[in-house]
Structure formats: structure tokens, C-alpha cells
Amino acid sequence: MEKLQKEGYSTFLNEYFKKNSDLFSQLSKNQTPHTMMITCSDSRINPSLLLNAQPGELFIARNIGNVVPAYQPAKGSTQAAIEYAVNALNIPKIIVLGHSNCGACAHMYHEPKEGEVALPHVESWLQHIVPAKSAAMLEVHADDSKNIFELTEKHNVIVSLQRLMEYPYIQSRLVKDEISLEGWWFDIGTGKVETYNFSTRYFESVVE
Ligand SMILES: [Zn+2]
Incomplete structure (x- = not known):
């Protein structure tokens, strides 16, 4: 593993960095990212790869389950990153x-x-996802052909958007049209991305 990391870094330095040295030189002074991305810590998610973005483009906050905690009363690193x-x-x-x-x-x-490893911090963090779980269960109760896990993942994105809208400084920027919010769901197996349509209230495939 150590060898792999060393080789990985060496390849980055000799290839990617060399090719983009002007960009890094410019980025060494400041950053002006155009998009903030809030996503899951999951190793299979790579926002820069997904958007073909260069360093300096995306400001990324990651946590277990791409959660946006409510503005009050919780305080934490995700709220600090958003602020x-x-x-x-x-x-x-x-x-x-x-x-x-x-x-x-x-x-x-x-x-x-019984005998399962305890994950007290994970369990406590996942309380943020309870409203998404409730919404998904309500939908599956009405139509049990729906996939509860996919629904929970999508409702979790919607809940995060709702919470963002409750952050006072985001609310005031939304009113003045100075910020936009988007909800995406990425299908790892197919590479497909669906985005949340605020008008229809459904996730829709992104058309090429
Ligand atoms: Zn995840």
C-alpha cells in the first residue's frame, strides 16, 4: 500500500502537476471555486472525476451520508464549510x-x-437521516414496488436541500437570486446522474 501511494504521488508530480504547473502556480495565491459540493465520504464517489473538474473549481464538504445538518442547534464542520x-x-x-x-x-x-461492533458516533450522526427515512417509508407504504434504499438516498438529498434553504444567509441569497441549489443522485453501477426537479419534485435523468 505504501509503495502504491508513493508511486501514485510520483506519477501525479511528474505528469499531472508538470502539465498543469501554470494552474497550480495561479492557485497557490487564492481560490475562486464556482461550486460547492456536499457529498458522501464513500470511496466510490469522486466529485472532481464526475464533473471533470480541475483543482480550484470545486469546494467540497464530505461526510457520512452527504448530510446537511439543521442550522440550529447543531454546530459542526459541515456547517463551517457551508458558511x-x-x-x-x-x-x-x-x-x-x-x-x-x-x-x-x-x-x-x-x-x-449480537456481538456486532459498536459504532456510537455513526449511529448518532445518522440521526440526521431520520426525516429522509420517514419520507421514504411513507412512499413505499403507498407503492411497495419502489426501492426503499434508493428512495431514502433521494429523500436524503431533498432534506439536505431543505435544510440549506433554512440557513439564514442562504435564504437571503436565494431571495435575491444570488445562489442556486441543486440535488443530484449518482448511480455508481451505470454512471447515470439524476437531478432533482424542484417543479415536478422528481429526480430526472440528466440528458446528454
Ligand atoms: Zn454514501
Whole structure:
């Protein structure tokens, strides 16, 4: 593993960095990212790869389950990242990126077994996903052909968008049309992205 990391870094330095040295020289002075991305810590999600973005373009906050905690009363690193992105960097767009097969959302339906390793911090963090779970369960109750995990992942994105709208400084920028919010769901197996349509209230495939 150590060898792999060393080789990885060496390849980055000799190839990518060399090719983009002007960009890095310019970025060494400041950053002006155009988009903030809030996404899951999941190793299969790579926002820069997904958007073909260069360093300096995306301001990224990651946590288990791409959660946006409520503005009050919780305080934490995600709220600090959002505050800095919006109020210090004036980033005009926030994308909440959820994904398929999300362990955080699946864990909401997990029945603990005896002798299982305890995850007290994870359990406590996942309380943020309870409203998404409730919304998904309500939908599956009406139509049980729907996939509860995918629904939870998508409702989790919607809840995060709703919470963002409750951040006072985002609310005031939304009113003045100075910021836009988007909700995305990425299907790992197919590479397909669906985005949340605020008018229809459905996730729709992004057309090429
Ligand atoms: Zn996830």
C-alpha cells in the first residue's frame, strides 16, 4: 500500500502537476471555486472525476451520508464549510450529491445483531437521516414496488436541500437570486446522474 501511494504521488508530480504547473502556480495565491459540493465520504464517489473538474473549481464538504445538518442547534464542520463557502468565498452554487448503495442510508434499516461492533458516533450522526427515512417509508407504504434504499438516498438529498434553504444567509441569497441549489443522485453501477426537479419534485435523468 505504501509503495502504491508513493508511486501514485510520483506519477501525479511528474505528469499531472508538470502539465498543469501554470494552474497550480495561479492557485497557490487564492481560490475562486464556482461550486460547492456536499457529498458522501464513500470511496466510490469522486466529485472532481464526475464533473471533470480541475483543482480550484470545486469546494467540497464530505461526510457520512452527504448530510446537511439543521442550522440550529447543531454546530459542526459541515456547517463551517457551508458558511465559509457562501459567506467568505461567495460561491454561487451548491450541489448536494447523493448516490446509490449508500451505506449510511442502508444503515437506517439495519437490525443490530449480537456481538456486532459498536459504532456510537455513526449511529448518532445518522440521526440526521431520520426525516429522509420517514419520507421514504411513507412512499413505499403507498407503492411497495419502489426501492426503499434508493428512495431514502433521494429523500436524503431533498432534506439536505431543505435544510440549506433554512440557513439564514442562504435564504437571503436565494431571495435575491444570488445562489442556486441543486440535488443530484449518482448511480455508481451505470454512471447515470439524476437531478432533482424542484417543479415536478422528481429526480430526472440528466440528458446528454
Ligand atoms: Zn454514501
